[in-house]
Amino acid sequence: MIRSTFRHLPGVGPGKEARLWQEGCLTWDDALARGRLSCRGGGGAAAHLEESKARHEAGDAQWFGERLAPAEQWRLFSAYRHSVAYVDIETTGMAWPMAHITSIALYDGVTVRTYVHGENLEAFADDILPYRLLVTFNGRSFDAPFIERSFGIRLRMAHLDLRPVLRAAGYTGGLKRIEHSLGMGRGDLEGVDGFTAVLLWQHYERTGDVRALETLLAYNVEDVLSLEQLAVFAYNRHLAELPPLPVATLPQCGCAHNPWNAHPEVLARLTR
Incomplete structure (x- = not known):
């Protein structure tokens, strides 16, 4: 495209x-x-x-990203999908600088990587830099600036934030609402939101219960796995609104495997 x-x-x-x-x-x-x-x-x-x-x-995706409006960044997806990083962060729930990142999920279409505060979080700063296209949901307002402030780095790649792209296609609201409107489910993580993620981290820090951390990482990873499906959907949806061009639609991808499992008993304890 x-x-x-x-x-x-x-x-x-x-x-x-x-x-x-x-x-x-x-x-x-x-x-x-x-x-x-x-x-x-x-x-x-x-x-x-x-x-x-x-x-x-x-392969200078950033050059195009700087010249396209946020709602038009979908045009980059097929060309730079080979070097894409789907990213989502979880935090302690307050605004910068009172809050800090608790976990980050990164998915490149093949491999899922997770980063945890106090363990391997610092490795993310090097791991993210080679990618040419960053894909987030509401990341221009939240994830990207939080990452840049936390690590003291600049994310020098094109940024496809799916929130304005999907809004331009008629899909509004948060990530979970849009997923539901498209028939995407989350299994054991159905109903879990950012506030629950904060509670999971607090419970893990207070008790050392690794089940809480595993559930948090499962939730974090689920966000980035859905970003790939939504990016393909948004690309095809916008392409369908244009006159016939020598551009092929993308086959919809299935949801990749989440390497972390949610623990329903922990969620039930925290949310009751």
Whole structure:
């Protein structure tokens, strides 16, 4: 989809992009061959298109991410899915700087990794840096700034926050509400939310009950596993709203295996 995108170019909005597609400029190469595109900025349209090609060939997802609106970041997904990090954090429940991260889940489409405060949390700062596309839900407002402040790093990659992307497709509310509207369930973790995650961490710190930590990690991982399914859904949903382009839809993926198990008896004790 990124090679059929013109919205990242200066002065190109939805109307102009739609007209380009109608005129047969379905890709950057089409626009270069037809010479039908004009846009603001030095060097002219051809220079902007050639730079787009060079940036894409170099795998520079961040360059496109900086030039696309948050609701349009879905256009990057298929091109950079090979270097994606689905990320979700849990915290002690207060605002920065009073709170701290308790756990982080990272899933790259193949491997699930978890990080725990007081154990291996610091390793996340190095592990996240090689990825070119970050996928979160509400991460622009919460996860990303919390991570950057906590670790003193900059997340220098494109950021696909699914909350504005799904809102633009008509799906509003929190992650669990959207999952339910799409028929996605959570098994033993049904009904568990961020407040429960705080209680699980407090119980683990107070008692050392590893079942509470395992349940917290199971909940944390469930969030990142659902992000992959929602990213595929959002990509296909937005693509279906566009005129026919030389772009294939993505096959919906099944939910990957969660390596952690929830303990219902712990949840029942904390939530009754």
